[in-house]
Amino acid sequence: MATNTLSLTSVGAVIGTLMEREIVRFFRQRNRVVGALVQPIMFWLLFSAGLRANDLGHAFFFPGTLAMILLFTAIFATISIIEDRREGFLQSVLVSPAPRWAMVVGKIAGGAEIAMLQALLFLVLGWLALGLTSSMLEVVWAILMMEVMAVALTSLGFLIAWRMDSTQGFHAIMSVFLFPMWLLSGSLFPAEPGAWLTRVSHFNPLTYGVAGLRHYLQFEGAAVSTAGLPSLAVCWLVSVAFAAAMLVLAWRIAGTRTTGDLL
């Protein structure tokens, strides 16, 4: 077997090159960049204003908006696997000696980095607009949590996109599965113990990422209650397990073939 002839550096090159491609492609599609920046700001302002009756401020919606950025960007970034397949780029990756898992990691890392880039920009915006009272260490932990969420969600996107041969199919999944996933993550509604919404949200792994961000990110003059949220330990445990599970599933599904390979 010659499977070990590929050195660590060349595996690194495979991951690096696919990740770089993802990011370069993102910045070359100007409308994607603009949409990715404008949409969350718009949602944040609209939700904060529209749901003012609930006595929830901009600070409350901030972690949820971060989760939305991560969810949508990460997942949209992986839709590109469908384009890669349709436009043929994928076939040349599939017949190259690059190991399949390295391809998966490169693709997911690229999508996750695009999501992180936007989430970080938004974090800076929140910092400037609301004034962050969290300690530096808490901010670092929050960023790490975002990173874990980004990997989990990009992997989830990869998992869904791998077997699809059209982006239309992806949009259907988006509205019946991903959007509710965000709605039920505690991003929009505060956790009310005992309410059915809260109970359902316990089964949603994204809830724990959002709760983690709520623990870490506190803003001036708007102390958002963390009562009723899962503890930080639970948040980390679930988020890391979610990311690991999605990554493994993405790797496993990438070993399967689809008729789309044969275009």
Added chain:
Amino acid sequence: MPATPALTISEVSYHYGERVAVDRLSLEVDAGEIFVFLGPNGSGKTTLFRILSTLIPLQAGEVTVLGRSLRAQLRAVRHELGVVFQAPSLDKKLSVAENLQHQGRLYGLSAAEIRERSNLMLGALGLTDREGERVEKLSGGQRRRVELAKGMLHRPRLLLMDEPSTGLDPGARAELWKYLRQIREQDGVTVVMTTHLLEEAERADRIAIMHEGRLAALDAPTALQASVGGDSITIRSTKPAELVEAIRAKFSWEAVLLDGAIRLEQPCGHLWISKLVEAFPSEIQSVTLGKPTLEDVFIDCTGAPYVEQ
């Protein structure tokens, strides 16, 4: 001649569900050959290309590439193969140089090697001034050349091409063949391609004619043409069905009816034409005499008309 064949295919079969696409195919390609799989759509050649390019797994049989088993040494085989797909595989949002760079990294080349090979390939294919251009701005012919540069970047010893002339004008096709001969002479690269174009196949060292997943004939183009007995005579008639019967009865030739025309092969065809026209003066509209073409070979081997699309 090196002892190891560039490619051996033994007893390879492939099914899509119930449908058999490739049926117990066996053959060998020598190192340094330019080898063509010729067949109409649905002959199984595209499925075979997908198997050889490692895009789909081998279901039954064995394939070796330069002595390495496709089944057991997949990664080593992938290093030896340069693959040029019929469908484009370039990232249109990236420049020519960036596309080659990604390809080089996927094959484990160093940055210096990628630079050196890219310059060499772009020079050889007349693309040096296009290096920084985004692929979406290139013409169809230029894109095909970048595909070729991409496939050859890592110095494969076996170049696999699926319908390489698709979208090329005759001039570009001639250039392509010049380049293929050149890499064969200079680097000893073996070229294996599929095509449905008869005039493309004629340029190969050897042709494997595929029909319904099987090997219908395998030889050099001239030998294949010589294998067709004598000259080929095509007769057009207002009543082809009756005429073919009449010809069979009168001359006891194996005349066949294909696409409304009567075809037969006969040594010294020119001598027979006058006899034919004298025998059936009113039934015959036109008679064509020709040296056998690859189309005649195909018809001769398979009994089916050649539908080029």
